[in-house]
Amino acid sequence: MKTEQVITVDDFCVYHNVEYTFVDYLAEAGLVKVTRVNKTKCIPIDDIRKLERLVRLHTQLEINEAGVATINNLLQKLEDMQQEMSVLRNRLHLYEH
Secondary structure (H helix, E strand, C coil): CCHHHEEEHHHHHHHHCCCHHHHHHHHHCCCCCCEEECCEEEEEHHHHHHHHHHHHHHHHCCCCHHHHHHHHHHHHHHHHHHHHHHHHHHHHHHHHC
């Protein structure tokens, strides 16, 4: 993986004023990807937005790690249902016209 496509976990934690262990917990729970580049733990750019959302839940709403994981799971299910509804609406429009 190219180094331009990742941000180190240390840099992320310092910038967002979040504990390193929180990011480790999220990675162990499978909520974000953490890779190694030259023995340094890094976060792919594609996961930064999701990680920032989880950090906001943790810091601004003071939700613990388990709560953040649960909320993330529910948000993912909601997003999946919305996509499924969109597909079903499109199929229904075919029969209406």
